[in-house]
Amino acid sequence: MRGMVMRRIFLPVFLASILTGAGAQNMHIGIYQDHLVTSSVVYCSSGNYHLVAGGEILARFGDGDILYLTLDGEKLKVLDADRDFGFFTDVELRGTTPDCVFRIRPLQPGLESRMYDDDLVVHAGDRFMTLINRVDMDKYLAGVVEAETGLNAGKEFYKAQSILCRTFALKNLDRHQTEGFSLCDGVHCQAYRGRSMQHPGILTAIMETTGLVLADYHYQLITAAYHSNSGGQTQRASEVWVSDADYLQSVVDPYSLHQPHAKWQDTISFREWKEYLLKNGMRSVNRIPDEIIYVEQMRRKKYFVLDRDSLRMTKIREDWEFPSAFFDMFPDGDSVLVWGKGYGHGIGMSQEGAMKMAADGFMFRDILQFYFHEVRLMDYRDLPASSIPDVEF
Numbered sequence: 001m002r003g004m005v006m007r008r009i010f011l012p013v014f015l016a017s018i019l020t021g022a023g024a025q026n027m028h029i030g031i032y033q034d035h036l037v038t039s040s041v042v043y044c045s046s047g048n049y050h051l052v053a054g055g056e057i058l059a060r061f062g063d064g065d066i067l068y069l070t071l072d073g074e075k076l077k078v079l080d081a082d083r084d085f086g087f088f089t090d091v092e093l094r095g096t097t098p099d100c101v102f103r104i105r106p107l108q109p110g111l112e113s114r115m116y117d118d119d120l121v122v123h124a125g126d127r128f129m130t131l132i133n134r135v136d137m138d139k140y141l142a143g144v145v146e147a148e149t150g151l152n153a154g155k156e157f158y159k160a161q162s163i164l165c166r167t168f169a170l171k172n173l174d175r176h177q178t179e180g181f182s183l184c185d186g187v188h189c190q191a192y193r194g195r196s197m198q199h200p201g202i203l204t205a206i207m208e209t210t211g212l213v214l215a216d217y218h219y220q221l222i223t224a225a226y227h228s229n230s231g232g233q234t235q236r237a238s239e240v241w242v243s244d245a246d247y248l249q250s251v252v253d254p255y256s257l258h259q260p261h262a263k264w265q266d267t268i269s270f271r272e273w274k275e276y277l278l279k280n281g282m283r284s285v286n287r288i289p290d291e292i293i294y295v296e297q298m299r300r301k302k303y304f305v306l307d308r309d310s311l312r313m314t315k316i317r318e319d320w321e322f323p324s325a326f327f328d329m330f331p332d333g334d335s336v337l338v339w340g341k342g343y344g345h346g347i348g349m350s351q352e353g354a355m356k357m358a359a360d361g362f363m364f365r366d367i368l369q370f371y372f373h374e375v376r377l378m379d380y381r382d383l384p385a386s387s388i389p390d391v392e393f
């Protein structure tokens with residue numbers, strides 16, 4: 001790939017550190033972040049926990065024990081099956097054994113329950129409680145890779161995906177700092193719906209790449225962008241985002257063709273298309289022949305240009321809710337046929353392209369070098385301290 005010396009790297013597999021979290025970085029993830037939760041029930045599913053509040057250990061919990069948390073005023077009312085512990089601002093269920101797992105179900109609003117590894121930290125607010133999963137980084141990543149990709153891809157794909165998710169997580173440790181945690185569990189950060197179902201392909205990928213991230217040539221963590229399918233060509237970052245990055249260039253990507261989200265189709269009315277262009281400053285629309293008021297992209301374009309006016313392809317995508325900004329248009333009576341390629345913003349790694357590369361026998365480092373231009377694959381503990389946000393919770 002691009003003249004790279006193909007070199008297998010042999011990574012020590014610290015299975016024990018995955019299982020115990022010993023020496024590993026803990027993440028603080030805001031959970032159920034799409035909801036304003038005011039009441040929850042927590043079940044200890046395995047391991048032993050300490051209930052900590054007001055700087056004291058209030059109780060010990062084991063398998064099957066239940067804890068009720070309710071917001072009352074600006075405090076948390078804390079109860080178990082037969083004790084009333086009182087009111088607190090902050091409460092923790094702190095795991096004391098390596099196999100700690102809890103299940104939580106918000107009662108107000110009523111939501112589905114989820115399982116999480118390690119600890120639960122709860123802060124009282126004036127309108128809702130902030131629920132935080134303090135979790136070993138690799139356990140968190142297993143949950144993220146599962147939520148972001150599904151279960152049936154190849155191991156080398158999962159390794160590439162794990163490295164991107166780890167890079168994203170470490171680069172964005174301060175994203176929600178003012179709310180008391182690092183990352184949320186929604187698509188705003190990375191989807192995380194609790195502990196992984198222990199899919200062996202995902203767990204092995206995390207273990208065999210533990211600590212690995214992508215850095216640029218200044219030893220800074222990269223913007224680890226990925227999307228579903230590039231449609232055959234990835235998008236240069238500066239064409240969508242304000243800032244450019246040397247490592248996020250456009251790549252011709254044959255691996256994404258013939259994959260599930262390689263193509264899409266839509267139909268819109270020609271009258272509405274014309275009105276839309278006029279409304280968005282394309283003044284020449286009424287002067288030029290109808291035949292040329294159509295988008296054509298053999299390769300990805302940044303702008304749709306008519307005469308002296310232009311409109312960003314990404315804006316058209318957003319306004320018409322198209323799956324991607326990579327599409328062509330064809331006249332069809334009073335309508336416009338839209339034939340699109342790819343799914344998502346198109347920047348960085350195409351997940352379906354990477355899955356195809358893995359199926360074709362490429363290793364994870366080949367996949368990453370294909371989608372990211374001149375990046376360093378390295379352990380985050382070898383990066384300068386300044387490249388990872390310093391956060392304290």
Ligand SMILES: [Zn+2]
Nearest residue numbers: 183184188189
């Ligand atoms: Zn977020």
